[in-house]
Every structure is written in structure tokens, then in C-alpha cells.
Amino acid sequence: MVGGGPAGAATAISLARLGLRPIVLEAASGPRWKAGESIPPTANPVLDRLGLTSRLSQAGLRSYGNKSVWGSAAAVEQDFVFGTAGAGWRVDRIRFEKELASAAGAAGVDWRYGARVVGCSRRRPRGWTLHAVIDSKPSSYEVDVVVDASGRAARVARLLGARRIRYDRLVGVLTYGSIGSGSARAGADSTTLVEAVGNGWWYSLFLPAGRLVVAFMTDADLLDRTGARRPEGLASLLDEAPATQSRVLAADADLAWSRAQIRPAHSGRLSAVYGADWLAVGDAAVAFDPLASYGIAAALGEGHYAAAAVADHLAGRPDALFDHAQLIDRTLAHYLILCHDRYGLERKWPESAFWRRRHR
Numbered sequence: 001m002v003g004g005g006p007a008g009a010a011t012a013i014s015l016a017r018l019g020l021r022p023i024v025l026e027a028a029s030g031p032r033w034k035a036g037e038s039i040p041p042t043a044n045p046v047l048d049r050l051g052l053t054s055r056l057s058q059a060g061l062r063s064y065g066n067k068s069v070w071g072s073a074a075a076v077e078q079d080f081v082f083g084t085a086g087a088g089w090r091v092d093r094i095r096f097e098k099e100l101a102s103a104a105g106a107a108g109v110d111w112r113y114g115a116r117v118v119g120c121s122r123r124r125p126r127g128w129t130l131h132a133v134i135d136s137k138p139s140s141y142e143v144d145v146v147v148d149a150s151g152r153a154a155r156v157a158r159l160l161g162a163r164r165i166r167y168d169r170l171v172g173v174l175t176y177g178s179i180g181s182g183s184a185r186a187g188a189d190s191t192t193l194v195e196a197v198g199n200g201w202w203y204s205l206f207l208p209a210g211r212l213v214v215a216f217m218t219d220a221d222l223l224d225r226t227g228a229r230r231p232e233g234l235a236s237l238l239d240e241a242p243a244t245q246s247r248v249l250a251a252d253a254d255l256a257w258s259r260a261q262i263r264p265a266h267s268g269r270l271s272a273v274y275g276a277d278w279l280a281v282g283d284a285a286v287a288f289d290p291l292a293s294y295g296i297a298a299a300l301g302e303g304h305y306a307a308a309a310v311a312d313h314l315a316g317r318p319d320a321l322f323d324h325a326q327l328i329d330r331t332l333a334h335y336l337i338l339c340h341d342r343y344g345l346e347r348k349w350p351e352s353a354f355w356r357r358r359h360r
């Protein structure tokens with residue numbers, strides 16, 4: 001596996017359980033922060049299957065619903081209690097990544113932090129040699145199959161000639177803060193709040209340890225026009241999102257506007273998600289708009305099924321990797337319709353470039 005996020009960890013855990021000997025090469029020197037803290041209840045079956053549920057209770061808090069101000073001025077609440085999959089999760093992302101690596105280690109996965117894959121060369125008759133850099137020193141690994149789980153970078157797939165296809169230019173501007181000492185009641189709200197505005201939308205979520213994440217989602221080319229790159233510009237954009245603003249005020253949160261992080265959040269896929277003895281999973285294969293809250297669940301699920309495809313491929317089933325590609329295609333087709341429909345529900349700003357692009 002190249003990459004030790006949710007997709008790489010899920011693939012590796014499932015491969016180890018199938019009796020294979022996976023190795024994870026992860027560029028970061030340890031568990032690191034990433035955007036994305038909300039895991040919907042639909043992820044519960046795969047979390048259970050991977051043995052992650054009890055670990056999540058240490059890395060996260062339960063989430064009992066979503067709220068949206070989308071398509072009308074009033075907030076609409078979706079309570080998970082009316083679904084069949086139970087509650088979702090709000091995670092401390094660094095803890096979550098740590099639990100993934102620890103679960104993989106417990107399953108017998110050889111997990112190497114600080115190993116950045118920079119190249120690969122074909123072995124005959126099968127397999128690849130992966131070239132990595134560890135502590136500034138070159139190192140190489142001979143593997144039968146490469147799983148590209150390197151996230152949006154899709155490092156290996158792109159080295160092998162696959163192209164990244166982008167459907168939009170969405171980015172997220174994320175700000176974190178701690179809630180005020182007298183505001184525990186506000187912080188007990190477990191919902192993700194999504195609120196549409198003229199040039200995009202906001203999401204916010206109370207996290208473990210009394211923290212709050214507030215993110216403004218817009219298109220990369222609108223960052224300057226909206227002022228979202230500047231701390232004061234970003235803070236003043238919140239005036240357009242009254243529900244999110246009252247959440248921040250009620251929580252007395254000390255949001256660090258000057259340390260806001262800008263992250264790519266576009267929908268995209270690879271032109272090819274598999275080839276000779278390689279396949280891509282998670283964001284590397286297909287990346288989702290955070291509006292769907294789908295990235296982590298999809299990465300875990302795809303990883304789990306990719307492991308079965310790898311095992312079948314190694315056992316000689318000729319179409320095993322093609323089946324993986326079909327699963328990715330079906331997931332993407334379902335998601336694109338869902339995403340288009342959700343954006344179609346918001347019609348308040350017909351002149352806005354952000355919304356016009358999504359209503360095309």
C-alpha cells in the first residue's frame with residue numbers, strides 16, 4: 001500500500017486477514033491532521049467489519065444527526081435516530097489516523113511511517129519495485145501488487161500514466177478553535193451544520209476535547225473575490241451564514257482565523273483505477289465533495305473490497321481488478337447524481353458563479 005490513510009489501512013487490514021503480507025508505506029512521520037471529521041452512520045458496517053468500532057469510541061464522539069440551511073432560510077434537521085444504521089461519529093482526525101495504524105499493526109500489517117514513495121519499476125514476470133525515500137535515504141521494496149492509497153495525490157497511478165479528471169474546483173478553508181469554558185451546552189450539539197451562502201457553503205462541527213471546526217467551501221478561483229484568503233475577509237464572510245455564526249457565538253469559540261488551512265475538495269477521479277498488478281483506492285481513485293460526508297466511509301469500504309480483488313488477482317482470476325474498477329464506477333455514478341441533486345435544491349443565488357456551475 002502506498003499511503004496509510006483510511007483507504008490504505010482498510011486494504012491492509014483486510015489483506016492481512018486474508019492471509020497475505022501487506023506493507024504500508026506512509027510518507028508522514030506519524031499520524032497527522034487531515035480535513036474531515038464527520039463519519040456518517042452508513043460507515044458503521046465497514047467500521048465493525050474492520051474491527052474499528054471500539055477504537056473509534058476512543059478517538060471520537062457520537063453524532064446523532066445533521067442540520068442544514070439549504071434551499072430555504074429555515075434549518076432542517078435530519079435525526080439519525082430515524083435511520084437504521086445507528087449514530088455517526090465526530091472524530092479527532094489525528095487520533096483516528098493513529099487508531100487506523102494501530103489496528104493495522106494489531107492485524108499483522110508491516111506499517112512504515114516516514115516512507116515516501118517516489119518511483120516504481122516493473123518486475124518480470126509480475127509485480128513492482130517501489131522506490132521510496134526514508135530519512136533522506138533511498139530504499140526499495142519488491143511487491144506483487146501495488147495499491148495506490150496516496151489520497152488525492154494518486155502518486156503511483158500518475159507515475160503509471162493515469163490522469164486526474166476534475167469535475168469542479170471546490171476548496172475548503174478550515175478554521176479550528178476551542179469552545180469557551182461556560183459554553184459546554186452549546187458544545188454538546190452533536191450535529192454537522194451545513195449552510196448555503198452566495199459563494200459556496202459553510203460546515204461546522206463540535207469535535208472531541210471541546211474543539212470546533214468551521215469551514216467555508218468555495219471554488220478556488222473565488223477565494224480572492226470573496227476575500228476568503230485573508231483572516232479578516234474570512235471572518236466577515238461568516239456574517240452571511242447566520243446559523244453558523246450563532247453556533248460560533250453561542251460556543252464562545254476562539255476560532256484561529258489567521259491559521260486557516262486551505263485544502264482541495266473537488267470531486268475527481270482517475271482516468272484508470274487499475275492496470276498491470278496495480279489498483280487505486282480511496283481518494284486516489286475517486287474523491288468526493290465533502291457535502292456528501294462520504295470520503296472516509298468510501299475509502300474504508302473500497303479498501304475492504306480491494307483486498308478481496310487483490311487476493312483473487314494473485315490467485316489467478318483474470319478479471320479481479322476489473323471488478324474493482326466496476327465497483328468504483330458504480331460508486332462514482334451514484335455519487336454524481338446525488339451530488340447534482342443536492343446542489344439543485346439550493347436556488348437562492350441564480351447569478352452566483354459558484355451555484356451556476358453546479359446547476360449546469
Ligand SMILES: Cc1cc2nc3c(=O)[nH]c(=O)nc-3n(C[C@H](O)[C@H](O)[C@H](O)COP(=O)(O)OP(=O)(O)OC[C@H]3O[C@@H](n4cnc5c(N)ncnc54)[C@H](O)[C@@H]3O)c2cc1C
Nearest residue numbers: 003005006007027035036038117150151172282283295296
Ligand atoms: C475540506 C474537507 C472536508 C472533508 N470532510 C469530510 C467529512 O466530514 N467526512 C468524510 O468522510 N470525509 C471528509 N473529507 C474527505 C476525507 O478526509 C478523505 O476522503 C479521506 O481522508 C480519504 O482517505 P484516503 O485514505 O483515500 O486518503 P488520505 O486520507 O488522504 O490518505 C492518503 C495518505 O497517503 C500518504 N501519501 C501521499 N503520497 C504518498 C507517497 N508518495 N508515499 C507514501 N505515502 C503517501 C499521505 O501522507 C496520506 O496519509 C473531507 C475532505 C476535505 C478536503
